[in-house]
Amino acid sequence: MDITPFVEALRHDLTQAAEAGGDEILAAADRLALALDPAVRLTLMDALSQAAAEITNELHGTSVEVRLKGREPIFVVMGAGAEAAAPEPPMPPRPPAPGDADDFDGDDEAVARITLRLPESLKARAEELAAARGQSLNTWLVNAARRLRPATST
16 A cells, blocks of 8 residues: 555645745754654554554454555454354364463453564464464463563662
8 A cells, every 4th residue: 555645745734734835944844754754654563553453353253464564554454364264163172271361351451452563473372372372362371461470670
């Protein structure tokens, strides 16, 4: 997906707004627009990643990811043809081990949503470990984070 037109539209809008302030303001707006280019691209990438995550949550057996190809994001859809094949039965969940809470059971904590970018190989390994325990990747990651202990100062 070419996001350059969106970045250019923002630059154009900033320039038009700065024209009312005279030549000095216009020159400053041009410099500011150039300096903001990477931040605008990153913000657009974050918005696209969030949208892909929300779409993935609504699709069963299909995953939508946003990846960078050069400076431009591309969408990768995985598992789109999975509905045609006979689905494998899910692994039964394993009984929880002592001190191993599942997802948010019993917690009165507010739930926060994050976007986590992992190398493909690490994501695949985490999915394998989660499946081996009969857990979703999210549950496995939450439990892994809960097992982290704060560093003690010596």
